[in-house]
Amino acid sequence: MARTGTEELRRRNRAALVEQLHRHGPQTRAELTEALGLNRSTIGALAADLAETGHLHETTGRSTGSAGRPSTLVECVPKAATVTAVEIRVDRVRFALVGLGGEVLERAEAELDGADPVDAIEVVTGGAARDALEAVAAVPGLVDAGVVAHSTELGWAGRDLAADLAAATGRAWQVVDTATAAAVGEWSRGDAHESTKLLYLHGGRGLTAGLVVDGRAQRGGSIQLGHIVVQPGGHECGCGLRGCLEAEMEVFGYAEDIEYATLAAGMGDAAARDGLRRSGEDLGRALGAVVTATGPDEILFGGWLRELYLSTAAPVRSALAETTLPHLRSRLRLRTPVLGDEGALIGAAETGFAAVIDGMR
Amino acid sequence: MARTGTEELRRRNRAALVEQLHRHGPQTRAELTEALGLNRSTIGALAADLAETGHLHETTGRSTGSAGRPSTLVECVPKAATVTAVEIRVDRVRFALVGLGGEVLERAEAELDGADPVDAIEVVTGGAARDALEAVAAVPGLVDAGVVAHSTELGWAGRDLAADLAAATGRAWQVVDTATAAAVGEWSRGDAHESTKLLYLHGGRGLTAGLVVDGRAQRGGSIQLGHIVVQPGGHECGCGLRGCLEAEMEVFGYAEDIEYATLAAGMGDAAARDGLRRSGEDLGRALGAVVTATGPDEILFGGWLRELYLSTAAPVRSALAETTLPHLRSRLRLRTPVLGDEGALIGAAETGFAAVIDGMR
DNA sequence: ATCATATGTTGCAGTCAACAACAAATCTTG
DNA sequence: CAAGATTTGTTGTTGACTGCAACATATGAT
Numbered sequence: 001m002a003r004t005g006t007e008e009l010r011r012r013n014r015a016a017l018v019e020q021l022h023r024h025g026p027q028t029r030a031e032l033t034e035a036l037g038l039n040r041s042t043i044g045a046l047a048a049d050l051a052e053t054g055h056l057h058e059t060t061g062r063s064t065g066s067a068g069r070p071s072t073l074v075e076c077v078p079k080a081a082t083v084t085a086v087e088i089r090v091d092r093v094r095f096a097l098v099g100l101g102g103e104v105l106e107r108a109e110a111e112l113d114g115a116d117p118v119d120a121i122e123v124v125t126g127g128a129a130r131d132a133l134e135a136v137a138a139v140p141g142l143v144d145a146g147v148v149a150h151s152t153e154l155g156w157a158g159r160d161l162a163a164d165l166a167a168a169t170g171r172a173w174q175v176v177d178t179a180t181a182a183a184v185g186e187w188s189r190g191d192a193h194e195s196t197k198l199l200y201l202h203g204g205r206g207l208t209a210g211l212v213v214d215g216r217a218q219r220g221g222s223i224q225l226g227h228i229v230v231q232p233g234g235h236e237c238g239c240g241l242r243g244c245l246e247a248e249m250e251v252f253g254y255a256e257d258i259e260y261a262t263l264a265a266g267m268g269d270a271a272a273r274d275g276l277r278r279s280g281e282d283l284g285r286a287l288g289a290v291v292t293a294t295g296p297d298e299i300l301f302g303g304w305l306r307e308l309y310l311s312t313a314a315p316v317r318s319a320l321a322e323t324t325l326p327h328l329r330s331r332l333r334l335r336t337p338v339l340g341d342e343g344a345l346i347g348a349a350e351t352g353f354a355a356v357i358d359g360m361r
Numbered sequence: 362m363a364r365t366g367t368e369e370l371r372r373r374n375r376a377a378l379v380e381q382l383h384r385h386g387p388q389t390r391a392e393l394t395e396a397l398g399l400n401r402s403t404i405g406a407l408a409a410d411l412a413e414t415g416h417l418h419e420t421t422g423r424s425t426g427s428a429g430r431p432s433t434l435v436e437c438v439p440k441a442a443t444v445t446a447v448e449i450r451v452d453r454v455r456f457a458l459v460g461l462g463g464e465v466l467e468r469a470e471a472e473l474d475g476a477d478p479v480d481a482i483e484v485v486t487g488g489a490a491r492d493a494l495e496a497v498a499a500v501p502g503l504v505d506a507g508v509v510a511h512s513t514e515l516g517w518a519g520r521d522l523a524a525d526l527a528a529a530t531g532r533a534w535q536v537v538d539t540a541t542a543a544a545v546g547e548w549s550r551g552d553a554h555e556s557t558k559l560l561y562l563h564g565g566r567g568l569t570a571g572l573v574v575d576g577r578a579q580r581g582g583s584i585q586l587g588h589i590v591v592q593p594g595g596h597e598c599g600c601g602l603r604g605c606l607e608a609e610m611e612v613f614g615y616a617e618d619i620e621y622a623t624l625a626a627g628m629g630d631a632a633a634r635d636g637l638r639r640s641g642e643d644l645g646r647a648l649g650a651v652v653t654a655t656g657p658d659e660i661l662f663g664g665w666l667r668e669l670y671l672s673t674a675a676p677v678r679s680a681l682a683e684t685t686l687p688h689l690r691s692r693l694r695l696r697t698p699v700l701g702d703e704g705a706l707i708g709a710a711e712t713g714f715a716a717v718i719d720g721m722r
Numbered sequence: 723a724t725c726a727t728a729t730g731t732t733g734c735a736g737t738c739a740a741c742a743a744c745a746a747a748t749c750t751t752g
Numbered sequence: 753c754a755a756g757a758t759t760t761g762t763t764g765t766t767g768a769c770t771g772c773a774a775c776a777t778a779t780g781a782t
Contacts, residue, residue, distance in 0.1 A: 004399055005739045006769045009370050030729065038365055039771050044730065068728025069778040142688060149688035196580060219557060219574060220656040228653050229684040232646060239686055285593060289650035292589050295581040323590040325600055327503060327510035366770045367737045391760065400740050405761065429759025430747040
């Protein structure tokens with residue numbers, strides 16, 4: 001495999017073509033010519049290459065209504081390159097086999113009932129992981145080079161998950177954190193494609209955040225939002241620190257608790273309303289520090305933070321306004337994700353495809 | 362200028378050769394062959410190209426002591442490509458004309474005495490900026506696309522510095538923030554080349570920080586460290602917020618004040634010692650939030666923070682330890698910069714060279 | 723039905739990097 | 753000190769790739 005020379009040029013162009021189709025869906029050869037800035041003949045040669053290897057499928061053009069010869073439609077063949085995506089939660093493991101172009105080919109889910117998620121992987125994936133080009137697992141926590149350094153949610157510290165998964169399935173795995181995966185998912189298949197610096201907040205048993213710049217996860221872009229210290233010397237946290245956001249937030253738990261609290265607050269329960277407000281303020285203050293440090297242009301509230309934000313956006317916004325400079329605030333959009341529960345799984349798959357396409361270059 | 366094709370391949374390789382020499386200094390053709398993974402004949406052709414355009418100079422090989430024909434030494438011609446670097450401070454403007462390879466060809470400095478720094482630019486640079494391929498100005502503050510959105514130090518808000526400099530000098534300028542520039546400088550010409558995620562803290566009249574990942578400045582990587590809120594509802598800050606680090610730190614000012622305080626503390630002044638300690642704690646807490654949000658592997662204390670850190674590292678470290686997860690802390694090195702006062706100027710020049718080399722591709 | 727328009731196809735030319743054979747310059751060894 | 757070993761620069765050749773232009777093809781407009 002030459003690292004230089006004209007063959008690399010070909011590989012780069014081939015990869016660019018596959019990436020274009022994977023990201024933007026089926027396109028005509030004419031559109032591809034425009035998008036990649038290559039000659040018609042070059043596109044033709046590349047497409048012929050990739051059709052032969054089975055990655056692409058060409059359909060004879062149907063009339064577009066305008067004059068001229070109709071252009072051939074090119075589309076990905078999903079089964080030609082697949083990625084295994086797994087999302088690990090406290091109580092369950094979810095799996096999807098995703099094909100080139102983003103189509104979900106298989107899907108499964110299993111309750112854990114206290115079992116170790118790694119032990120459930122083979123059953124959930126049904127061996128499908130073996131044929132996939134990449135396998136990616138999303139876990140809520142601080143991930144560094146395949147190792148889960150810290151996870152409030154799973155209660156892990158320093159677990160080499162990549163190695164464990166490899167041992168259990170006989171293949172290499174990539175490990176990413178849930179929030180970063182979800183950020184990638186929302187950017188690539190959601191509604192956040194315009195964002196150049198996207199911050200995704202994930203509320204599970206712990207609070208994590210993920211930063212995606214220009215659609216790509218950063219080296220170590222996994223942020224332990226729940227362990228931003230908002231109250232120095234405050235309540236003791238499970239991580240050993242004091243005054244972490246997770247330890248200080250009054251409303252804390254799963255989405256069901258949030259729903260109960262919002263319901264109670266809506267029915268005039270003053271204590272519930274105050275609790276929600278103070279939680280929103282704590283979150284806003286922690287966010288202020290993260291925004292000052294990272295300067296995102298969009299924040300998405302995922303997991304149960306979605307419910308918190310929808311029910312109590314005002315205190316979040318005002319606490320944020322009190323802790324960030326006007327310029328950082330003014331270009332900031334606050335929203336909720338559009339992929340719902342699927343974001344992390346889809347993002348994990350997209351992380352895998354990024355590796356697949358990089359590997360083609 | 363074609364964006365694809367075999368000519369681009371040549372351009373990329375040419376740029377890679379120049380980058381290699383610029384960053385690692387003079388090298389033999391044999392070393393270049395190894396470093397770039399290209400064939401001997403290709404290196405020869407590229408070097409011949411660049412020698413003809415005047416970018417490179419080849420010296421007939423001198424014996425290395427080992428067997429074989431001595432390899433030709435290739436080095437940059439500094440004057441072949443120059444970058445104008447300017448550092449703007451409250452009280453003065455500093456200028457350097459830097460040549461390819463990193464050699465400083467000219468240097469000048471001017472006190473401002475209250476004048477607008479832009480008005481002093483033409484005099485300080487002596488018109489040298491005109492011939493340079495790139496011109497870069499470093500300013501302490503929050504910079505976004507040529508605009509200084511906020512600068513405690515200069516008292517600017519929303520000033521389009523790139524446009525002002527262009528109007529004053531008749532050429533395009535790039536604007537970066539001082540801390541990020543210094544981070545780039547320390548990474549490329551200092552002692553922080555091993556760091557993959559380098560956080561540089563700059564103490565001037567305001568406190569700013571810059572993040573450099575794999576040697577490159579991030580989009581909007583300029584961090585207003587001084588406006589991390591460490592005391593919600595605390596003292597009013599000039600930026601309009603309350604409880605900013607800048608407003609809360611007891612020892613705050615120029616390096617001279619720090620020196621005075623450390624001197625007093627050393628002579629047993631309990632008040633000075635307490636003030637230093639509390640300032641170190643405040644700084645450590647703000648840093649904790651930034652570290653949790655960005656996950657650097659190295660932190661450099663620049664400007665007068667250097668003095669503060671050297672005299673009172675313990676409270677900074679312990680406050681940091683109380684506000685960051687063990688895993689983030691364990692891989693973190695705290696140090697002081699090696700380029701001293703020059704970091705930002707050198708880094709601004711390197712930012713310019715990055716653009717020059719990117720432009721060759 | 724003919725022309726205009728847009729696109730796929732084919733053959734050709736220009737460029738590039740790798741390769742191999744050769745030349746050059748140094749060290750090593752007898 | 754001379755011949756061989758070793759390393760590197762040089763040159764001519766080769767295979768590959770992309771762009772270009774001319775031609776073929778398929779549709780809409782007149």
